[in-house]
Amino acid sequence: MLEPMARPLAHPHIDDVTVSGILHALSDPVRLGIVSKLLTSPSGMNCTQTTQKLKLAMAKSTCSQHYRILREAGLLVSERKGVDLSSRVRAAELDARFPGLLASIVKSYKKETSRPARARAAPK
Amino acid sequence: MLEPMARPLAHPHIDDVTVSGILHALSDPVRLGIVSKLLTSPSGMNCTQTTQKLKLAMAKSTCSQHYRILREAGLLVSERKGVDLSSRVRAAELDARFPGLLASIVKSYKKETSRPARARAAPK
DNA sequence: CGCTTAGTTCGATAATATTGAACTATAGAA
DNA sequence: TTCTATAGTTCAATATTATCGAACTAAGCG
Numbered sequence: 001m002l003e004p005m006a007r008p009l010a011h012p013h014i015d016d017v018t019v020s021g022i023l024h025a026l027s028d029p030v031r032l033g034i035v036s037k038l039l040t041s042p043s044g045m046n047c048t049q050t051t052q053k054l055k056l057a058m059a060k061s062t063c064s065q066h067y068r069i070l071r072e073a074g075l076l077v078s079e080r081k082g083v084d085l086s087s088r089v090r091a092a093e094l095d096a097r098f099p100g101l102l103a104s105i106v107k108s109y110k111k112e113t114s115r116p117a118r119a120r121a122a123p124k
Numbered sequence: 125m126l127e128p129m130a131r132p133l134a135h136p137h138i139d140d141v142t143v144s145g146i147l148h149a150l151s152d153p154v155r156l157g158i159v160s161k162l163l164t165s166p167s168g169m170n171c172t173q174t175t176q177k178l179k180l181a182m183a184k185s186t187c188s189q190h191y192r193i194l195r196e197a198g199l200l201v202s203e204r205k206g207v208d209l210s211s212r213v214r215a216a217e218l219d220a221r222f223p224g225l226l227a228s229i230v231k232s233y234k235k236e237t238s239r240p241a242r243a244r245a246a247p248k
Numbered sequence: 249c250g251c252t253t254a255g256t257t258c259g260a261t262a263a264t265a266t267t268g269a270a271c272t273a274t275a276g277a278a
Numbered sequence: 279t280t281c282t283a284t285a286g287t288t289c290a291a292t293a294t295t296a297t298c299g300a301a302c303t304a305a306g307c308g
Contacts, residue, residue, distance in 0.1 A: 019233045024151035028265095029144045047286070059267050064286055083274050084285050098235065104228035109143045111222065152296095171255065183298050188255055207305050208254050249308105256303075265294070272287075278280085 009071060009078050014093045017074030022098070025073035026105060030056060031066050035075060035089055036106050044086035075102075133195060133202050138217045141198030146222070149197035150229055154180060155190050159199060159213055160230050168210035199226075 026032045033054050038045055045053070047063040067087060070076045075094070078087040094102050150156045157178050162169055169177070171187040191211060194200045199218070202211040218226050 019229065019236050020151055020153045020156060023147045023156070023229070027144055027148035027151045032144060032147070048284090060286070061268075061288080062266055064288090065265075068287090080274080082285095083283090098232040100224075100228050101232045104224050105143065105147070108222040108225045112143050172253090184255070185257080185299075186297055188257090189296075192256085204305080206254095207252090252305100252307085254304085256301105258299105258301080260299100261297085263294100263296070266292085268289105268291100270287105270289080273285085275282100275284085277282080 010068075011071060011077055012074045014074065014090070014097050017094070017097060019098065019101070021073040022075065022094075022101065025070050025075055028066070028069075030054070030058070031070055032105075032109050034066060035070065035102075036109055038076070038087065038089050039091065039106060042088075044081070044088045046081075046084040046086055048084070135195060135201055136198045138198065138214070138221050141218070141221060143222065143225070145197040146199065146218075146225065149194050149199055152190070152193075154178070154182070155194055156229075156233050158190060159194065159226075160233055162200070162211065162213045163215065163230060166212075168205070168212045170205075170208040170210055172208070 026035060033056075034045075034050055037050070037053055047060060047067060050056075051058060051060075051063060067076065067078065067085075071078055071087070075089060076087045077090055078085050080086075089102075091102065150159060157180075158169075158174055161174070161177055171184060171191060174180075175182060175184075175187060191200065191202065191209075195202055195211070199213060200211045201214055202209050204210075213226075215226065
């Protein structure tokens with residue numbers, strides 16, 4: 001009998017990756033945090049580790065969606081590693097297509113998180 | 125009698141501008157196009173000119189919303205110039221807060237628009 | 249004033265995102 | 279092999295957000 005064949009994951013060709021797509025994917029603070037974290041996690045990271053490391057409370061279905069969005073925008077490659085799905089940033093490819101873009105975004109993000117936005121007048 | 129006082133436009137303090145906010149604002153191709161165009165339009169640009177110059181067909185209410193989103197994300201300053209509202213990019217301030225970010229995004233956008241993404245297998 | 253140009257606001261509809269529950273995939277134990 | 283636990287995905291319902299036309303507000307001009 002044939003292999004059940006794990007459902008193929010959608011990874012766009014690097015030439016199909018768009019700036020708008022990248023910005024949309026990273027416009028969510030959670031996803032930006034994921035990518036930022038992944039860049040310094042050479043062995044990749046899965047959903048569970050993500051929720052732990054970023055100290056976020058979110059449904060696993062939500063985490064799954066975030067990864068799907070990042071993957072479909074061309075930011076990540078995901079592959080099965082035993083029971084879990086491990087993802088990494090397509091850093092080299094992305095930098096070849098849009099030199100400096102991702103690095104610039106992550107740099108700004110880190111600057112921001114190291115010193116959060118000032119307190120609002122009316123914090124709602 | 126007091127001035128009718130034009131409704132004040134919301135312009136966030138530069139320290140309240142966030143990376144996610146910027147990326148979200150620019151994640152829409154129309155808005156990215158507007159900002160890109162504005163950067164080379166020193167005298168500013170209004171909604172009508174935007175629709176013309178970018179050759180876009182959109183309701184003026186939609187254009188108004190796009191400008192509102194860009195303004196509230198901290199990307200633009202808008203001011204009345206007689207009958208119309210003229211907007212410009214807060215380039216210097218933004219570059220001081222997030223060095224290179226906007227320039228990097230616009231550079232990538234221009235690269236992309238100068239040579240569009242390759243044709244899809246199934247252009248739907 | 250009254251007319252024209254330029255935007256904004258509003259109400260309805262369409263497109264996205266979030267979540268818990270149910271389902272699929274893989275590894276390891278019995 | 280069958281049973282269990284772990285890790286994600288898919289689904290259906292709900293909540294946000296975006297788009298559009300229509301109605302309304304602001305500013306300049308005759």
